Amino acid sequence: MxxxxxxxxxxxxxxxxxxxxxxxxxxxxxxxxxxxxxxxxxxxxxxxPAHQGVPDxxxxxxxxxxxxxxxxxxxxxxxxxxxxxxxxxxxxxxxxxxxxxxxxxxxxxxxxxxxxxxxxxxxxxxxxxxxxxxxxxxxxxxxxxxxxxxxxxxxxxxxxxxxxxxxxxxxxxxxxxxxxxxxxDGIWRPDVYPVPLALPLLAPEPAPPPPPPAPPQHQVRQPPRRELPANDSPVPPMGLVQQLGLFGAPETPADTTRSSTEPTAPADAPLVEVLDVTTPCGTPPSLLMAAAARVRELLADGAPHDFRAVMAAAGNDLKGRPLHYRVTACPVERGPLAPWKVLVTVTGDGQGRCWHTARGMSAENNGGMS
Incomplete structure (x- = not known):
């Protein structure tokens, strides 16, 4: 049926x-x-039971x-x-x-x-x-x-x-x-089972006692105020700070492509002292000096050179990264330059192409970094 x-x-x-x-x-x-x-x-x-994605x-x-x-x-x-x-x-x-x-x-x-x-x-x-x-x-x-x-x-x-x-x-x-x-026949009668008692009414918790009143202001003993003597003398410049790693060894700074505003060795310092300087970018000074020499040799003729030619002349560091950004500087940079920095003038056509010329050999300059 x-x-x-x-x-x-x-x-x-x-x-x-x-x-x-x-x-x-x-x-x-x-x-x-x-x-x-x-x-x-x-x-x-x-x-x-559940089957093929259908719940039970x-x-x-x-x-x-x-x-x-x-x-x-x-x-x-x-x-x-x-x-x-x-x-x-x-x-x-x-x-x-x-x-x-x-x-x-x-x-x-x-x-x-x-x-x-x-x-x-x-x-x-x-x-x-x-x-x-x-x-x-x-x-x-x-x-x-x-x-x-x-x-x-x-x-x-x-x-x-x-x-x-x-x-x-x-x-x-x-x-x-x-x-x-x-x-x-009524000889046996059903038992009466007890039901749960009603839940007791929860008495509200007593409120915490109020805090003791604060003493009058004239009774509060304030600690004596001590003035430190003023010192308007100039602060000496901070020396070279060496950042230690986890196990006490000097930590190698991360390589960046920022412009060169780092402190440099004096321009008249001997080459031995320059080679002992620790550069912020972590590149050995001898490698930077060699790359700067190759760029100066390329730009010595005074003619504009394509960006790719300058990049090839500068070469790469020990990790295969280009050194072009670390050995060139635009005239807009202030302060003394590092010995491995080459002042260049950058010209461009506005379409993505640019040329490098040694400083003082071209009148055009867009003021930017290559």
Missing amino acids: SVHDINARGPYRFTRAGRDVYHMPLARPWSWALTHHGMWSLFVTDQE RRFPLHPPESILGHWLAIYATAEYDGDAVQWLRKAHSLEAPAGDVLPAGSYVAMARLAEVSTIGNDSRSFGRDPWWSPAGSPYCRGTIAWWLEEMVVFEPLRAAQAGRLTYVDQELLPELRERVRLAR
Whole structure:
């Protein structure tokens, strides 16, 4: 029978009272609502595992028509449904007992599966049934309702978990029937399980005591003020600062392409003293002096030379970096120049090409560095 046929014909009831007993697991505290507060409907779902990027989901189940009219032995599982606690609290103002109070792993009731309906063919689903979707409930319990009748709550009987809607163990049936008989005769009555106490009102923490009042201003002893003598004498210039590395060795400064404004050796210093100078760029002075000599030799004829020719004449340092920027200087630079600096005049056509001429041999100068 298809689902469309079931929805079209409305709720269907049992036509013959059966005698078989089927195992029906029910999570707590739904079992407590069924045994102690008259809940008469079940909403059974299965969980489909996640696959191919689709998350896991739950879908409702129709019971087989072959078990309609037979008995369901309600088995309280060890699972405790936290969402059910919220639903019972908002829909019925019921505070469910804690999980360590309610019986678990036991048969607690017997009921007949009398009727099955869906949310599309039963008007009770539209807020009319207090156990399906009452006005105060946070959500509808399901789309397929299993209605129970002839409910009997008996003394819990511990038993092993079994598959849903499987036959109850034949060895347990005599004990189940005896407990149902005792409950019907009123010899055994359902236990009353304590519900959690209301949360105590948290008393506000006492405010910290106010700080002691400050003493009057005339009673506060201020430390005597000491004036340091003024010293307007000129500060001597700072000498060469040597930056040490992590292990005490002199740290090699990083190579940069800035213009030459670094302190230099005197112009009249002997060549031996010049070669002992530590340059800020880290290049040995002997290498810079040799590159400057090659550039002066190239520009000695007074003719403009292409930037690439000057760059080739200067050559590279020990690390393969060009020395052109370290041995040439424009007239706009102030102060004494290093011995390895060559004053040049740069001319350009505005299209990216430029020529170098020795200083004093050309009237044009754009004032920039090559």
